[in-house]
Amino acid sequence: MSARTTAEASGTSGGEGLARAFYRFRQNPLSLVGLVLVALLLFLAIFGPLVAPYPEHLAGEVSVLDRFKPPSAAFWFGTNEVGQDILSMVVAGAQVSLLSAMGVIVIATLIGTLIGLAAGYFGTWIDEVLMRFTDLILTLPALILAMAIAAGLGPSIVNMVIALALAWWPGFARLVRGEVIGLKEEQFVVAARAQGAGAGRIIFRHILPNVTSPIIVKMSLDVGFAILAVASLGFIGIGVRPPTPEWGVMLSVSRSNLPHFWWTAIFPGMAIFVAVLAFNLFGEGLRQALDPRARR
Amino acid sequence: MSILVVEDLVKHYTVRRGWFGGAAETVRAVDGVSFVIDSGECLGIVGESGSGKTTLTRAILGLERPTAGRIVFEGEDIHALSPKALRAQRARIQMVFQDPHASLNPRMSVRDIVAEPMEVHRDVLGLSGRQMTDRVAELLELVRMERGHLTRYPHEFSGGQRQRIGIARALACNPRLVVLDEPTSALDVSVQAQVLALLIGLQDQLGLTFLFISHDLAVVRYICHRAALIYRGKLVEDGPVDQIFDAPRTDYAKTLLAAMPDPDPGKSPFWGPAAQGKIQPDSEKGAP
């Protein structure tokens, strides 16, 4: 009997589970494009200042003689109105954009997950109160809300991140609440209740581990949009301020140089576009890999 | 000696119909059911969908508060217990679920799944982590699985093996009563035969009491000592299985028995000697 039972279980381990997930991930070649781009962006975010061709430009050591140089072998992306190398700025901007966007999403996920878990699990008036509050935040345009909060807190990168996170969590709360309501009726949750397990145990041991996949998928999709939001705030001058190299700020400054010095706008704009696209493709790939409902 | 007494159990639900929450309607899911389970026996509860057997089970497990009536387990009315006493009580009534795929948390290892009731009732049992692991290994052997399966995850097992894991979990706290909710209906017949044999063996070996919920009469006859048929929330007929199968008293029991598909082709109502239109495709009756 025991010999049989061993033969039956198709020996799979945690490592193989990952391999399976990656197999589903790479079913769509665009996911791989997303993965490569996201890896590149993360690399730039960490090592950006080190790989920038003119790190001294970032510190303000510039030559006015180099101002408004078009793209060339020396300055691949050209230079701006004070002679800074735009490639170096774009590379350095990855750090600000990515870190602040990821900060926004991490904080929003924490708030949203806690609220969603509580609302979904306890139901009744707790759900009612929490979700009406969530809807209220959701009805306010996120950017306007973030602008108001950022204006109130004063201009700084940290305050901008907090402001965006406070406007961003409702999506996570709704996602988590929906998942929890479904999971609450799952037999293994009923089984735990029947054994006498308390709310904390059920929420954190049975429910939360089963909502991590959709949360991770939404996080990676949302980082792209958060990059856009950070750039937007920078563009209108509420978030990151010049001279910090940030893509939105660079776009904003370049407005006065258009259309003649087009390269001052095109390259930061492309950076934003590529970053948003990268996280979207990557997030969709993760959904394929992790979300059982997306599978065939 | 009776272990569980269900007295006049009633559970009504109020369902609102219509857009404006008007016309409330009462659904009598369980409508005055009484029965007794003796220590060491296996009582089958047989009913079709909508008969109320699920509600009945949930009430016995203390997951649902009855509208009226009492459920007395080992001399105590379980719905009159303090929350703390009810929690302790739950160690003594355990359940095995129908769907072996849905009833095990996919993110937990076999060790953690089977140890969970011991963790929940740690205050009563007082087992250390290592003692629990040893106990889980023992339980796995009891349900004829390998100790080595401790570290694996549910998706690595077949349906029959998962159901064995579910049974091991139900036995972890040495329960007095095990409620089995259609434990084999999702399994292949050959696996069902194994699981039924395992259950009978465990019952005899450990002196367990079973409440076996099923819609499959043949399975009930095979494993149960007594059976109770419920239909639309009411208990229609109960008694020893031999009596129900060999001399059914009510029309409902006779209808159910007649509808049982017999694996003997000689008894086919369509092709066998008994053919010539015994069962007509008579239409559904009543309102939608």
Next chain:
Amino acid sequence: MALLDIKGLRLAMTSFDGETEVLKGIDLTIPQGAIAGVVGETGSGKSLTGLSVSRLVPTPPGRYLGGRILFDGHDMLAASEEEMRALRGTRISMIFQDPTTNLNPAFRISTQMVDAALAVASRDPDILSLPATARRRQKRAVARQLAIEMLGRVGIVDPAQRIDAYPHQFSGGMRQRVLIAMALIGRPKLLIADEPTTALDVSVQAQVLALIHSFVVDRGLTVMFITHNLGVVAQICNEVAVMRQGEIVEAGPVAKVLTSPAHAYTRALMASVPTREMKRGDLSFSVDPVEAAV
């Protein structure tokens, strides 16, 4: 003359674990007017065999390695997708296990049945007995009449009224009747029924079986009845093929195969079915090796 003739059918499916052969040379012949059971446990390939006949196995991940399926003179594996669409509904229909998910909850039964009838009529105008030039509204009216007639035929009381109900207003057994009515509206020659009664209560199951049987007797329908339930096979089928791991281990008339099985697997399977005569603990336990093989 055989309506369906499958010879040496081999199908492979690709997954993370690589390509595995899931049908390993199926030979199956279903004569006109038979109710042929295809019985097997999880992973036996019984459903894939049914899906192969109406060519509904997606390729990829599926791939046919060999064999042929002859249905009513058509070589199904060689037929174009256009030919297949013309055959589905008019010559071959399918019904499945879950009557809930196969009806669209958003539309009335009437809408879904009329659409099904019109789709069939676009291939085979005889169904509505109208000239091809008939107006659209006229076609719809006739299709509706046909749908009502079919609902009555499958035992829905007061079909002219109830046809305008939504699926959720019907019980599970009635939804399966509606699906049978929809499947048979185009007067197909072959009905492939994949576990059609598994989700139903036994008393409702008996009625649905009787309904399928009546279409065979009255209209000469041929049925491929896929199930795991040997009791159901013994009741409704006159032919049976026992499948295991992509192979047919034994086939023949039900009376012969189930009462004096030649193959050890069939014997083991029969021995593991509890019957109403059995006493507690009576079940033969000779089936041990089955789960191991899964």
